[in-house]
Amino acid sequence: DAGVTQSPTHLIKTRGQQVTLRCSPKSGHDTVSWYQQALGQGPQFIFQYYEEEERQRGNFPDRFSGHQFPNYSSELNVNALLLGDSALYLCASSLSKTGGETQYFGPGTRLLVL
Amino acid sequence: SQQGEEDPQALSIQEGENATMNCSYKTSINNLQWYRQNSGRGLVHLILIRSNEREKHSGRLRVTLDTSKKSSSLLITASRAADTASYFCAPLRTGANSKLTFGKGITLSVRP
Numbered sequence: 577d578a579g580v581t582q583s584p585t586h587l588i589k590t591r592g593q594q595v596t597l598r599c600s601p602k603s604g605h606d607t608v609s610w611y612q613q614a615l616g617q618g619p620q621f622i623f624q625y626y627e628e629e630e631r632q633r634g635n636f637p638d639r640f641s642g643h644q645f646p647n648y649s650s651e652l653n654v655n656a657l658l659l660g661d662s663a664l665y666l667c668a669s670s671l672s673k674t675g676g677e678t679q680y681f682g683p684g685t686r687l688l689v690l
Numbered sequence: 691s692q693q694g695e696e697d698p699q700a701l702s703i704q705e706g707e708n709a710t711m712n713c714s715y716k717t718s719i720n721n722l723q724w725y726r727q728n729s730g731r732g733l734v735h736l737i738l739i740r741s742n743e744r745e746k747h748s749g750r751l752r753v754t755l756d757t758s759k760k761s762s763s764l765l766i767t768a769s770r771a772a773d774t775a776s777y778f779c780a781p782l783r784t785g786a787n788s789k790l791t792f793g794k795g796i797t798l799s800v801r802p
Contacts, residue, residue, distance in 0.1 A: 580732070609790070611792075618778055618793050618794050618795050619733065619778075619792050621789050624789060632789060664730065668733075668790075677788075678723065679735070679790055681733040681735075683732045684731065
């Protein structure tokens with residue numbers, strides 16, 4: 577049973593560029609959440625996708641957008657990258673019918689913006 | 691906010707000792723979860739305790755929950771060097787808009 581997978585593992589971009597991060601949820605899970613974790617901080621909730629719709633969103637600007645596909649996989653897009661977007665981006669999946677209680681995290685994508 | 695606040699921020703102990711970590715929160719919850727994060731990697735779910743439970747065990751882990759004080763503690767007994775990691779608590783109110791909200795976590799160092 578594959579767990580949550582994310583790609584790529586590392587990424588280097590320059591300011592102003594755009595980036596797309598990908599996530600495949602744990603088998604059987606239908607909900608995907610994205611988090612940003614800056615160095616030395618806890619993960620901060622970006623948004624959550626269920627049934628291909630953004631169900632809720634944290635305090636992040638519109639430069640952060642996402643998508644969920646029919647197979648429940650998801651993408652996180654960040655436009656007009658800023659230096660402050662450098663962070664570990666975590667994807668987590670859960671099962672909606674259980675209330676999304678336990679979330680299973682992927683290994684993350686480390687993004688460095690120069 | 692459902693965010694938990696972990697205490698202490700950092701903890702250093704000798705292998706074999708017990709580690710106690712605390713979490714406080716401000717709103718009513720349905721459950722509280724503890725996660726572990728090894729350096730620079732994803733979070734791993736450790737244990738979930740529901741609001742109607744007071745104590746729960748899983749291997750060397752013991753979690754308590756006091757909803758009247760809005761606090762929880764995670765005890766790791768007989769610690770090992772491999773327990774070195776960051777630990778986060780996540781109080782949760784379940785429902786359609788449930789989401790995990792994390793604090794800064796506790797950095798646990800277990801010296802061999």
